[in-house]
Amino acid sequence: MKSRHGLNSNHWRRVTPAILLAVAAQLAAAQASQSKEASARTPDPASLHAQVLIAPGDLLSISIYDEPEEDQEVRVEEGGGANLSLLGPVKLSGMTAEQAGEFIARQLSARHFLLNPQVTVLIEDFATQGVSITGEVNHPGVYPVLGNRTLLDVISLAGGLTSMADTAVTIKHRSSPDDQVTVRVTVDDATAALNENVQVYPGDLIVVPRAGIVYVLGDVARPGGFVMQDDGKVTLLQALAQAGGANRTAAINGGLLLHKTASGYATDRIRVGDLLKGKLPDFAMNPNDILFIPGSRLRYFESDSQGIASAAVGAAVYHVVP
Numbered sequence: 001m002k003s004r005h006g007l008n009s010n011h012w013r014r015v016t017p018a019i020l021l022a023v024a025a026q027l028a029a030a031q032a033s034q035s036k037e038a039s040a041r042t043p044d045p046a047s048l049h050a051q052v053l054i055a056p057g058d059l060l061s062i063s064i065y066d067e068p069e070e071d072q073e074v075r076v077e078e079g080g081g082a083n084l085s086l087l088g089p090v091k092l093s094g095m096t097a098e099q100a101g102e103f104i105a106r107q108l109s110a111r112h113f114l115l116n117p118q119v120t121v122l123i124e125d126f127a128t129q130g131v132s133i134t135g136e137v138n139h140p141g142v143y144p145v146l147g148n149r150t151l152l153d154v155i156s157l158a159g160g161l162t163s164m165a166d167t168a169v170t171i172k173h174r175s176s177p178d179d180q181v182t183v184r185v186t187v188d189d190a191t192a193a194l195n196e197n198v199q200v201y202p203g204d205l206i207v208v209p210r211a212g213i214v215y216v217l218g219d220v221a222r223p224g225g226f227v228m229q230d231d232g233k234v235t236l237l238q239a240l241a242q243a244g245g246a247n248r249t250a251a252i253n254g255g256l257l258l259h260k261t262a263s264g265y266a267t268d269r270i271r272v273g274d275l276l277k278g279k280l281p282d283f284a285m286n287p288n289d290i291l292f293i294p295g296s297r298l299r300y301f302e303s304d305s306q307g308i309a310s311a312a313v314g315a316a317v318y319h320v321v322p
Contacts, residue, residue, distance in 0.1 A: 054095050087111070087113075105119040165210070234284070234285055
């Protein structure tokens, strides 16, 4: 007997289990792949000890396989050394826990105390138990890191970024104080944020800088300062649009652009009307630039640039939600 689609019903019953098994296999493979990806994103608990360097003040737990009487806990001294049984003072700061275990094992073997010892070192107590976060977060301070923590975790503990925060966040790791990592934090896109979500460790310092601001003042709908949110880039026409555009009473081609310099402000005449008509190319503004659009009835002289700069200081600052 055939179905209305021309298939033999007996054949349909025979192939269905095979199809179901194939589908089940594909689902299992997909779940395994997702699980693998999730595992890759989830930091290994051992990584906290694997990547952090021993520092003065840390409490170390040292054990030797099959030698329980030699187990000990020692505090690393200010100079970076620790007083170990059998070996005496040994400098361990600057090593990872794994490197310290290998070093102690070599010393025990070289001094003929033990034959082929297997030494395990764990950092039981960090001298600095927290991660410091400063700058444009709602609650800067030091937050405990007793297990695996990520950059977004600590930002969340600090109450999140302020409206003035730059998205380029700097992390200074305790394990490499001369190096620093700059991560661009994306709070509006969860997927992008996870891709940039890095591990942080006790003693690390997170710095969230203030974003750049451009000012649009004068005869515009909403004069004020505007946070440079798009990776710190904004063009003159974009800034004017954020200010609601020029009013009808504005002398649109009498605009002034003030650039901050070491000695004050340099002023350029800007024919904004020609930019709007496409007669002149739009261009990027720099942080602290001031665009001033005078009214058609206002007589403006370049000597008033200091007055415009003073007005910018007291201007409202807006965080434009994309």
